[in-house]
Amino acid sequence: MTLHGLKSSQLEGSLTAELKKQVSPYEQYRGLSEEELFTEASVDESNAERAGYSNYSYWGATLRCFFQDKVAVFFLVVIISVLLFTFIQPLLPNQKDPKTIYNDAGGVQIINQQPDSEFWFGTNSIGQDLWSRCWAGTRTSLGIGFAVASVEAVLGTLIGLLWGYVRKLDTFFTELYNIFDNVPQTLVLILISYIMNPGVGTIIFALCLTGWLSMARFIRNMVVIIRDRDYNLASRCLGTTTGRIISRNLLPYLVSVIALRVSLAIPEAIGNEVFVTYIGIGLPTDIPSLGNLVQAGRLLMSQPNLRYQLLFPVLILATITISLYIVGNAFADAADPKNHLR
Amino acid sequence: MARYIIKRIIHSLITLCIVIAIVLLLLRAMPIEGYFNNYDKLSKAQVNVTLQKLGLKDPAPVQIAKYFGQLLRGNLGVSNKYRAGYPIAKIIAKKIPVSIELGLLAQAFALALGIPLGIAMAKSTRSRFKIWDKFGTVLIVIIEAVPSAVYHLLIQLYGSEWLGVPMLFDADKWYTWILPVFSLSIGSIVYYAMWLRRYMVDEANKDYIRLARAKGVPEGKISRVHVFRNAFVPLIQYIPNSILFTLMGSLYVESLYSIPGMGGLLVQVIKIQDNTMVEALVVIYSALSVVGLLLGDIMMAIFDPRISFTTKEGSRA
Numbered sequence: 249m250t251l252h253g254l255k256s257s258q259l260e261g262s263l264t265a266e267l268k269k270q271v272s273p274y275e276q277y278r279g280l281s282e283e284e285l286f287t288e289a290s291v292d293e294s295n296a297e298r299a300g301y302s303n304y305s306y307w308g309a310t311l312r313c314f315f316q317d318k319v320a321v322f323f324l325v326v327i328i329s330v331l332l333f334t335f336i337q338p339l340l341p342n343q344k345d346p347k348t349i350y351n352d353a354g355g356v357q358i359i360n361q362q363p364d365s366e367f368w369f370g371t372n373s374i375g376q377d378l379w380s381r382c383w384a385g386t387r388t389s390l391g392i393g394f395a396v397a398s399v400e401a402v403l404g405t406l407i408g409l410l411w412g413y414v415r416k417l418d419t420f421f422t423e424l425y426n427i428f429d430n431v432p433q434t435l436v437l438i439l440i441s442y443i444m445n446p447g448v449g450t451i452i453f454a455l456c457l458t459g460w461l462s463m464a465r466f467i468r469n470m471v472v473i474i475r476d477r478d479y480n481l482a483s484r485c486l487g488t489t490t491g492r493i494i495s496r497n498l499l500p501y502l503v504s505v506i507a508l509r510v511s512l513a514i515p516e517a518i519g520n521e522v523f524v525t526y527i528g529i530g531l532p533t534d535i536p537s538l539g540n541l542v543q544a545g546r547l548l549m550s551q552p553n554l555r556y557q558l559l560f561p562v563l564i565l566a567t568i569t570i571s572l573y574i575v576g577n578a579f580a581d582a583a584d585p586k587n588h589l590r
Numbered sequence: 591m592a593r594y595i596i597k598r599i600i601h602s603l604i605t606l607c608i609v610i611a612i613v614l615l616l617l618r619a620m621p622i623e624g625y626f627n628n629y630d631k632l633s634k635a636q637v638n639v640t641l642q643k644l645g646l647k648d649p650a651p652v653q654i655a656k657y658f659g660q661l662l663r664g665n666l667g668v669s670n671k672y673r674a675g676y677p678i679a680k681i682i683a684k685k686i687p688v689s690i691e692l693g694l695l696a697q698a699f700a701l702a703l704g705i706p707l708g709i710a711m712a713k714s715t716r717s718r719f720k721i722w723d724k725f726g727t728v729l730i731v732i733i734e735a736v737p738s739a740v741y742h743l744l745i746q747l748y749g750s751e752w753l754g755v756p757m758l759f760d761a762d763k764w765y766t767w768i769l770p771v772f773s774l775s776i777g778s779i780v781y782y783a784m785w786l787r788r789y790m791v792d793e794a795n796k797d798y799i800r801l802a803r804a805k806g807v808p809e810g811k812i813s814r815v816h817v818f819r820n821a822f823v824p825l826i827q828y829i830p831n832s833i834l835f836t837l838m839g840s841l842y843v844e845s846l847y848s849i850p851g852m853g854g855l856l857v858q859v860i861k862i863q864d865n866t867m868v869e870a871l872v873v874i875y876s877a878l879s880v881v882g883l884l885l886g887d888i889m890m891a892i893f894d895p896r897i898s899f900t901t902k903e904g905s906r907a
Contacts, residue, residue, distance in 0.1 A: 430605050430880045431613075434841060435872055442860055442868065443619045519737020523842060526739060528861045542740060549747050550757070562744070566736050573735035 306500050306585070313582035320578030327571040330564075334390065337383040344377035346384040346536050362556070369560045372544060381536045382561055386568070388537040392448060392521055393514035396455045400513050401506055404460040408467025409494065412475065425465060433458045437520055441529040448531065451524065455517050463509045470501055504583035511576020515569035522565075538565050595888055602884040609876045610661075611654050617869050618650065625670055625865050661873075671864040678870045682852065688761065689844070689851035693836045695771045700778035700832065707779065708786025709818065715791055726783055733780040742773050742843055759847040766847075773843045778832040782825065789821035826893045830885040 277285060315321055337343060344350070350371065351357055363370040369378035411421040440454035474480065474497070483493050518538060524530040525539035526546070533540055538561055545558025581587055625641070632640075641647055648656070660667065666678040673681060707726055714722035733741065749769045750757045760766045793799065794817050802812050844854035852871065859867040 426601075427605055427608050427612075430609055430883060431876050432879050435875055435879075438841075438856075438860065439613070439616055439872060443616065515735055515737065519739055522737055522739040526842065527845075527857050542743070546743060549743075555747075558743075558747075562740055565740060566732075569737065570731060570735040573731060 304588075309585075309588040310503075310579075310583045313587055314579055317578045317582070320575055323571040323574045326567065327575060330386075330568060330571070331390070334383050334386045337380070344380045346376065346380040347534070349376055362553070370556055372557055378541075378557060378560060381541060382564055385536040385538045385541045385561065386564055388448070388531070388535060389518045389521055389539065389565075390514070390568070392452055392455075392537075393517040395452050396459055396517040397510045397513040399452075399456045400459040400463055401510050403456070404463025404509065405467055405502070405506060407460060408464040409471060409498075411464060412468040412471025413494075421464075421468070425461060428458065428461055431458075434520075434523070437524060438527065438529070441524050441527075446529055446532055448535070451517075451521055451530065455520060459513060459516075463506070466505045466509070467502055470505060471498060474498055474501055500583075500585050504580040507583055508576050508580035511572050511579070514572055518565060518569060591891065594891060598884060598887055602880050606877060606880045607658070609880065610658070610873055613872055613876060614654050614657055614869070615650060617865065617872070618646070618653070666870040666873075667866045669864060669867050671862050672859050672867050678867060681867075682855075682870070682874070685850060685852045685855050688849060689840060689853060692767075692770060692774060692844075692849065692851065693833060693840065695767070696774035696836050697778070697829075697833055699771055700775035700782060700836075701829075703775070704779040704782025705786060705822075707783040708790065709813070711783060711787040712790035712794070712817075712821075713813065715787075716794075723787075726787065730780050730784050733776060734784075738777060739842060741776070742846060745769060745773050745776070746846055757847070759849040761850075770843055770847045770849060773846075774836050774840060778836065781828065781832060785825055785828065786821060789824055790817050793817045793821045823893060827886045827890040830882040830889065833882055 349357055363378075369382060372378055372381065407421070410417055436458050437454045440457065441450055444450040444453070480493060480497055483497055488496075521530060521537060521539040522542050523539075525537070525543045530539050530543075531537050533544075541561035542558065542565070545555075545561060548554040549558045625646070638647075646653070664679065666682070669676050669678050669681060707722075710722040711726040714720050746757060746769060749755075749772070753765070753768065755765045755768065756763075758766070759770060790813075794813075799812060799816055802816060803809075840851065840853035841856055842853070843849075844851045845857040848854065852874075856868070856871045856875070859871065
């Protein structure tokens with residue numbers, strides 16, 4: 249809305265300026281004497297060289313656009329600090345091991361201990377420290393998320409570029425897409441996890457199997473739209489190589505799509521991990537992950553005083569996914585060259 | 591138009607066959623324990639005999655052909671573990687009504703809440719504080735970003751506490767329906783609201799709306815007659831899609847509230863590793879999703895006169 253208003257007022261301003269010039273083209277020369285008006289202008293070679301140069305830099309404009317969005321910057325800070333903390337946490341002094349079962353002085357396991365100064369998030373139903381388990385789980389889940397997102401980005405972009413750029417492959421990929429798209433991702437995930445052994449690899453594989461679809465389709469549509477635009481035709485006529493056309497002319501339009509898909513793929517992967525763990529075909533319970541922690545917390549949630557075991561993992565999970573979602577959307581908007589006009 | 595629909599149906603049928611074939615091939619890789627009720631007690635020879643009898647030793651094309659033959663006769667096979675020797679079709683026939691009732695209720699609920707929310711958001715983009723728009727955006731971000739497996743859980747936990755209703759489902763008590771229906775519809779509510787807002791804002795900036803306003807058409811009539819009707823057309827395609835949403839959501843929600851429906855059943859048979867049941871249910875769910883996408887395209891073609899049927903159909907992009 250505001251963008252529309254801004255653009256139209258900008259356009260109007262430049263139009264009226266243009267109009268004024270047309271009404272009296274000699275306005276600017278009125279003050280000059282006759283002699284000045286009719287002598288030859290000097291030619292400045294260096295000025296001639298400057299023609300066509302603009303100081304527009306794609307990444308500069310993208311970053312400037314992004315940092316104007318204060319909410320997104322706030323969440324970027326949040327996500328970066330959470331990310332850093334998950335890796336710093338085991339290095340801090342006085343941290344407990346996520347897998348050790350703690351006993352009290354009498355040798356009895358400290359089970360379901362409420363959060364206190366010793367166990368910051370309390371202990372779980374077999375006496376493990378929930379604070380360190382939460383961060384270990386975040387590491388596992390984020391690892392899965394990043395792995396899936398990067399495979400998706402690489403595979404999706406490659407297939408999308410091939411699909412859009414090579415005309416012979418178009419029908420083949422379109423049919424392939426139509427078939428794959430008809431099977432809900434949840435079902436594929438369930439099937440693969442059911443057939444293969446539960447583990448980190450299985451989940452990553454199952455998520456990657458269908459994850460590239462939407463990415464490839466977006467890229468393909470973008471490429472088909474932009475491929476034959478006049479400026480690309482001009483580039484080709486001028487002898488620009490295909491590689492340079494792709495990296496210089498196409499990629500800026502694709503960055504926003506890729507960024508958005510990647511930032512959404514991570515929360516999706518984490519959510520799917522929680523889901524398959526609930527069905528009982530997720531990660532083995534001895535690997536702490538957000539899915540396992542949520543599942544363990546779920547079993548105890550009917551007792552109000554043990555609810556912290558569900559709420560702490562959920563809180564971390566929600567912080568990560570919401571931040572990524574907002575940052576991803578804001579970055580996608582900023583990376584779209586159309587939004588760089590101001 | 592009829593030709594377009596027929597072509598589209600044939601296309602979907604072919605896709606469905608390929609999908610089922612792929613699912614069957616994948617399922618052949620399942621652990622064979624899932625075909626037996628008492629695998630541990632059997633000798634190797636006995637296992638082989640049973641596998642032979644089930645036709646699992648045949649080459650893959652033969653197995654697939656046989657399965658299609660079975661499907662055509664409406665036979666889904668027999669359960670191994672869930673209820674040993676009992677026909678799957680009969681088990682599912684009992685479960686389906688609950689799922690359909692819940693799904694339809696959730697759909698109605700989603701439309702009834704999502705559309706007003708979308709309209710309110712679009713309208714408030716013109717007001718000063720944009721209260722509805724801000725509220726809606728926050729809701730959309732939360733529901734879209736937080737995994738559904740987590741917010742369904744929180745809805746169950748806090749919903750049952752605040753409303754004072756039991757956590758588990760009981761078909762005879764109407765108040766136990768509230769939370770599952772709400773859980774199932776929340777995704778679609780947000781979906782409708784988000785897209786309706788976007789289309790309505792786009793539509794409201796068009797020239798013919800400006801003309802109507804300049805002509806002095808009352809604001810209420812503009813948004814009712816012009817903006818909403820045009821903005822809703824692209825959403826029609828999402829209605830079957832969002833039924834699918836509900837279907838997939840029901841996998842989780844049904845088992846959370848232990849609703850005796852189909853979604854809960856799939857989770858249950860996966861846990862006890864009943865291969866033939868998993869097979870039948872996955873085939874049914876894939877068929878449903880193919881039909882849903884087909885319905886979406888057909889509805890779109892019927893409701894939007896601007897779509898031409900003569901152009902060659904390509905990807906649904």
